[in-house]
Amino acid sequence: MTNPSLWIDRPADEGPRVATPELRPRVAPRARRRPLRPARRRPWVVDTLAAVAGLGLGATLALGIAAESAGSLSAAGGLATAAGRLTGLVAAYAMVVVVVLVARFPPLERAIGQDRLVRWHRKLGPYPLFLLAAHGILITVGYAQAAGDGVLHQFGQLLWTYPGVLAATVGGAFLILAGVTSYKRARRRMAYETWWTVHLYTYLALFLSFSHQVDTGASFVGHPANTFWWTALWIGTLALVVICRVGLPVWRSLRHQVRVVAVEPAGPGAVSVILGGRRLDRLPVAGGQFLQWRFLRRGMWWQAHPYSLSETPDAGRLRITVKDLGDHSRAVSRLRPGTRVAIEGPYGAFTADARERDRVLLVAAGVGSAPILSVLGDLPEHVDVTVVLRGHSPQDLLLRDEIVAEVRRRGGHTHEVVGPRERVRLTAESFRRAVPDIAERDVYLCGPEGFMDGVRAAVLNAGVAPARIHFESFAT
Template identity: 45%
Template sequence: MMTSTAPPPATVAGGPRRATPWWWRDAGGVAVGLSLLVVTALWVANRGLQALGGDWPGALDSLGRLTGLLASDLLLVQVLLMARVPLVERSFGQDRLARWHRWTGFTSFNLMVAHIVLIAVGYAGDARVNVFGELWDLVVDYPGMLLATAGTAALVMVVVTSMRAARRRLRYESWHLLHLYAYVGVGLALPHQIWTGTDFAGSAGSRVYWWTLYAAAAGAVLVYRVGLPLWRSWRHRLVVDRVVPEGRGLTSVYLRGRDLHRLPVRAGQFFLWRFLDGPGWSRAHPYSLSATPHTGVLRITVKDLGDGSARVAALRPGTRALIEGPYGRLTAEHHTGGPLVMLACGIGVTPLLALLGELRYAPGQATLVYRARSEAEIAFRAELDWLAQRRGVRVVHLLGPRARRQPSWLPASAAGLTDAEALRRCAPQIAAADVYICGPDAWTAAAEAAAVAAGATPRRIHTEQFAW
């Protein structure tokens, strides 16, 4: 097995970054809550509440208007959540944003379905006609409804492929491509709101609110998902310097570029990478930095888990790379000094290895617990030895197949201990430490629960999950 020589600690490419203000999170939550209140207020101002006291077709129509407004608002909030807005991303982190994105997506979809059903039944009751016939007339005769129907079909496809059972059957590349149709769905829904939505065009205040929200969502996507990545890729001109096998199914890629000292990246963060190496380059893949970012070089380490990750091993020196990011809150800004405990599973060791090179700690204060299925899957032995010898990091390997009791972060060989007991033995200082955890979804959740049970302070536990 080949391993890389551990680099000495170096200046972080982006330099020091002040901690994210605590009130940013509260401000974000308040903004979302206010948007829903504004939408409800606009509905009330347009006699939505009074209509509930009338005949049943009018009441259903009014409820249909409200569910449609809430669905549209949450759909745009969903777009903003994943638009990679730096203020939002730094405040909440991609893990939490992805969970909220999923929750708002399913909630918005359910409200949209309710909107369609309520409006169709209400209109049919008012006209005393068949519901399905009325629905057909709505789609065919009303302005913008054909486009809205196509947008709904796109959103249905996105929702179906976002269900866990479907995601398990899809490659990441296919899922990511299908997920982009959500933008198509949002765009196709707009015309029918403009042309037939009384709550959209019924007043100057409604028009200002909705156009502002649509413009903010579209602008955030164009600026932060398109413009900023293109600018950073052009400015820093990253190219593959060399490709190094690290062990079974692991490959490290070293990249050089221009003015990397101005790239605002911290150890523990990740980029979305596109390598210009042929067909399929347009599909981005999230890879964390696996070494403390130096002023002249970046390193990622990739596990062979699919088509995109497998082709990384075949990259040639000189291949251009496009980047989107950096993203992630698993950084040094959370460290308040004192003991450190890091829990890694498999490829999840990569951001923690980078962090161990940047964080400040005294010899004996840092413990890395590295979970792997076998000796052959342990990567970066030379670097771990260097950190142990030069910086006094205590490295604990937990090897073997998963424990039969689930959920558990332990191997089967530790079956005689509870999750918390095993963690206290591996890291006696856990109760006073900042805890960094990175690994697969279920494993990370089990390790986090064990850390809390072992006495760690919840607000000092920092996680990054390798999932999509």
């Protein structure tokens, strides 16, 4: 935006530059669509979740503290053992919270958004692992002091003679492996599928660690009520994961029988996939959301990838637009009509309901224009819209013609910002110049990570409140 000559401002009365029949705008016929429960980020849900998690933590600490006595603490190794028990209990509880965050529980997904839930999962994830390591060390030291034994010998004793401890140690090793492979640098070096498979083992790890908690934990042995609540917590969490991550997707896939209808070119290295199915009007989906798509054909059936809707969902069809960034996204362009598709989702809170104001700025770069277009189509007619499309060249402005046509229909403005990054920067000043009332708007933002960071900083500096900046991250 430092070079205003590179801006093409397209006001309401001007038509799209190119309107080919394949790219003609499709505005979803809204009348047949079932009213959706809004996918809105709701602060009270976050507060309630935090309160419930806090209560659970309090109950867990109470379990640990109640199991100790003046006698047990003053005995040899008593303090280390008590600290070890407490860290073990808190680690196990934190694990439950970390798993619930990514259980894909629809009300949480709708109210908070998967990107935020995954961010919390990542932030919180390392702490149970630190606590787990502390638990192992403290318990071993405490037991060694009590027995007047060497730490290593005592460790062997614990492994071989205490019920469930060997399995729990193997489980702990899996958990630590999952943690290490999630570390940013390690993660970048490995294929997504490798990381995902390692992560899958965390469920096995949790399963392995459970029996030693209730069979040997001082808070549970001889305390049936405690054992009942702890078991219920773990079984409840397992049920939530199985229902939301397996049961619901299988049910929805069988119910809607989604199939590929057509694959159309959508720009350099990008295709749009039109999907049809049964009773799609009953799928609770909104523009801007994404699903995990598993195309059931050779070489693709074993992996599900997230792609956002690139069109406001219609009663009879869905559409995604995919840029070829790797094996899977490239293979999408070779899909044949009729290919069956298993779906998981919809997910995400990047929807028209997230906005607070009736003036909206939507900013897209690259394939980020996919959810931007489907949110745009879902905004109520009275909302004042301005769209900024950013690309290295005009061809990079994916779905441009449809966006321009829809903005024009609504009487809004489209700004096309084209040129290399070094010459054309999106700054607070250029946003203020192009969209003078930007501080009064909600901002929807989608594009590559670096682009989103830059635009987020710019619109914050331009006076947009953080709560009114909505973004969908394509990074995992």
